[in-house]
Amino acid sequence: MLKAINNQVIVIGRYAKEFKSAKIIALPKGKKGEYRPISLLPSVSKLLEYMMQMIIREIVESQLPEHQFGCRPGHSTAQALMRLAHHAGVSAGTNNQFGAVFYDFTKAYDRVPRHIIIKKLTQLQVPAYLTLMVYDWPRKRKFQVAHRGHLSETREHQNGIPQGSSLSVLLWLVFVYDMPLTPECSNIYVDDTVDGR
Numbered sequence: 001m002l003k004a005i006n007n008q009v010i011v012i013g014r015y016a017k018e019f020k021s022a023k024i025i026a027l028p029k030g031k032k033g034e035y036r037p038i039s040l041l042p043s044v045s046k047l048l049e050y051m052m053q054m055i056i057r058e059i060v061e062s063q064l065p066e067h068q069f070g071c072r073p074g075h076s077t078a079q080a081l082m083r084l085a086h087h088a089g090v091s092a093g094t095n096n097q098f099g100a101v102f103y104d105f106t107k108a109y110d111r112v113p114r115h116i117i118i119k120k121l122t123q124l125q126v127p128a129y130l131t132l133m134v135y136d137w138p139r140k141r142k143f144q145v146a147h148r149g150h151l152s153e154t155r156e157h158q159n160g161i162p163q164g165s166s167l168s169v170l171l172w173l174v175f176v177y178d179m180p181l182t183p184e185c186s187n188i189y190v191d192d193t194v195d196g197r
Contacts, residue, residue, distance in 0.1 A: 014136045019045035022143040022162060023151075039143070039164030049167040052133060057170055060124045064173060067183045070190035071169045080187045087185055109168055110160040112175050114138055117161070120174050134171070138162060 019042055026035035041049075064072065069080035084100065091098035105111070114135075121131045141157040161168045169190070176188055 053167040
């Protein structure tokens with residue numbers, strides 16, 4: 001059944017509106033008054049999104065830079081830290097100064113311009129049928145917020161890409177893959193960037 005649904009989505013290039021609804025719960029962060037929104041998506045939608053991201057990942061993975069870490073096979077947190085420690089050690093060994101500048105993209109997924117994602121998928125030579133699916137996937141999405149036993153009215157998700165989806169993670173990597181950083185001394189880790197000198 002899932003294969004039939006996926007084939008239908010691919011042929012039509014459109015996501016059913018039933019797959020575009022989310023229930024958002026807010027988990028407290030370390031700082032008082034700040035919350036991390038967790039988006040609970042329909043199970044069938046999550047499976048379809050996972051299948052889409054696997055297909056797209058096969059196409060774009062080899063084109064992503066080596067200094068981009070997180071949510072990629074062979075590019076773990078430990079490897080990003082070892083790379084940073086290596087540069088610091090080399091600087092210390094050669095009597096050079098070393099510093100690191102850290103950037104954190106606040107509300108990263110909410111700030112992704114969708115038209116830029118489509119442009120970058122085209123640049124990465126993702127087939128038109130997949131690009132069309134990605135174009136339709138975030139459009140007219142609905143959500144409700146659940147908090148302390150109450151459910152908000154339904155609203156439309158107007159900006160960025162949805163939280164809680166494996167496809168969103170890959171699209172974020174596509175969004176930042178061509179940041180103008182010096183590969184030899186910088187790391188991109190999902191939505192954080194480290195530039196070491």
